[in-house]
Amino acid sequence: TSIKLVRNIPSGTPTLDDFKIETIETPTKDSLKPDQVLVRTLYLSCDPYFRGRLTGTRDSYVASFAPGKPIEGLGVGIVEASTSSKFSEGDLVTGGSFLWETRHVLSESEITKVPSNTGISPANYLGVLGMPSFTAYVGLVSLCSPKAGETILVSAASGAVGQMVVQLAKARGLRVIGAAGSDDKVDFVKSLGADVVFNYKTCGSLQETVKKAAPQGIDIYFDNVGGELLDVALSSMKFNGRIAACGMISQYNATPETAYRIKNLVNIVPKKVSIFGFIVTDYYSKPDYKNFIDEVSASLQQGKVQYKLDEVTGLENAPQALLDLFEGKNFGKRVVKVTDTNQR
Numbered sequence: 001t002s003i004k005l006v007r008n009i010p011s012g013t014p015t016l017d018d019f020k021i022e023t024i025e026t027p028t029k030d031s032l033k034p035d036q037v038l039v040r041t042l043y044l045s046c047d048p049y050f051r052g053r054l055t056g057t058r059d060s061y062v063a064s065f066a067p068g069k070p071i072e073g074l075g076v077g078i079v080e081a082s083t084s085s086k087f088s089e090g091d092l093v094t095g096g097s098f099l100w101e102t103r104h105v106l107s108e109s110e111i112t113k114v115p116s117n118t119g120i121s122p123a124n125y126l127g128v129l130g131m132p133s134f135t136a137y138v139g140l141v142s143l144c145s146p147k148a149g150e151t152i153l154v155s156a157a158s159g160a161v162g163q164m165v166v167q168l169a170k171a172r173g174l175r176v177i178g179a180a181g182s183d184d185k186v187d188f189v190k191s192l193g194a195d196v197v198f199n200y201k202t203c204g205s206l207q208e209t210v211k212k213a214a215p216q217g218i219d220i221y222f223d224n225v226g227g228e229l230l231d232v233a234l235s236s237m238k239f240n241g242r243i244a245a246c247g248m249i250s251q252y253n254a255t256p257e258t259a260y261r262i263k264n265l266v267n268i269v270p271k272k273v274s275i276f277g278f279i280v281t282d283y284y285s286k287p288d289y290k291n292f293i294d295e296v297s298a299s300l301q302q303g304k305v306q307y308k309l310d311e312v313t314g315l316e317n318a319p320q321a322l323l324d325l326f327e328g329k330n331f332g333k334r335v336v337k338v339t340d341t342n343q344r
């Protein structure tokens with residue numbers, strides 16, 4: 001099976017008709033060129049940044065998907081055959097160029113080996129030990145310099161990135177306020193240790209809710225959603241506040257007519273607020289990555305970190321699994337479990 005993009009979607013909300021599910025001839029080990037591997041896909045990652053890659057514009061840090069070509073992104077798989085001296089049959093590998101196909105060929109430079117037989121699901125390499133978790137680390141620890149006693153507001157707090165921001169912040173002694181889109185999500189974020197969590201869809205005035213949760217204001221806002229909550233955060237920042245501009249998912253499907261207009265940006269000057277826009281891929285080559293792996297691996301081993309995965313089974317369900325992110329229908333890190341296990 002292969003999931004291909006039908007057309008580019010500059011703005012507005014993508015639909016299932018924008019994706020095509022095709023049955024394809026899967027590659028065999030005879031088709032390998034030097035330094036390549038044949039990988040059977042185990043898990044594929046659904047990520048909000050895919051929306052930018054559906055647009056067809058090239059003014060981004062990552063190229064758009066091309067109509068007629070398979071979707072590609074982060075994945076985990078098993079090496080079934082290899083012409084590379086670095087990888088052998090049976091290796092568990094991950095990388096960011098996994099095609100949304102059951103089996104496909106990757107070059108050795110596109111993958112790295114991860115430990116297998118550790119007792120944890122390989123999907124964790126797309127979650128707690130993967131990109132979303134590292135994103136939480138970079139935005140909070142590397143950029144916002146959190147200090148014990150400070151107050152942080154986290155949006156999409158139950159999500160792939162948000163659930164780690166909450167736990168990294170609690171581990172550093174911060175007072176954590178989380179926003180989430182359902183009561184189940186609110187309960188989950190509380191179970192992670194957050195001090196105050198609210199359902200932003202049912203709480204009434206966001207301004208008053210944030211004011212009540214943080215009467216003195218907030219030191220750090222970890223922004224995953226943009227829009228109105230960012231506006232409220234901008235008006236609630238303390239002096240020398242920091243904002244991790246991680247993502248603005250509420251705006252990804254917006255059209256010029258529906259885009260939210262921020263009103264409170266003026267506050268950043270007198271309050272001396274720093275806003276850090278960042279892309280996590282810039283940080284894998286920095287010491288931050290090792291620091292992150294060391295901290296999170298140790299916390300996992302000691303049972304100090306929880307991580308909620310949200311698995312959808314079947315590659316044919318991947319387009320819906322992706323579209324769900326923009327409606328908050330995922331609960332935790334959304335991955336697609338690819339079930340074609342035919343041996344060859």
Ligand code: NDP
Binds near residue numbers: 225247330332
């Ligand atoms: P999540 O697992 O948090 O899933 C997305 C969540 O966003 C939904 O579950 C929903 O949660 C919330 N959401 C969806 N639509 C809206 C909306 N209209 N208004 C408010 N909230 C909405 O995704 P990730 O953790 O993977 O990503 C979170 C953010 O981080 C995204 O903006 C993403 O683009 C960004 N990101 C940035 C990276 C970087 O390098 N800068 C790297 C990785 C992610 P709820 O039900 O609570 O509303």
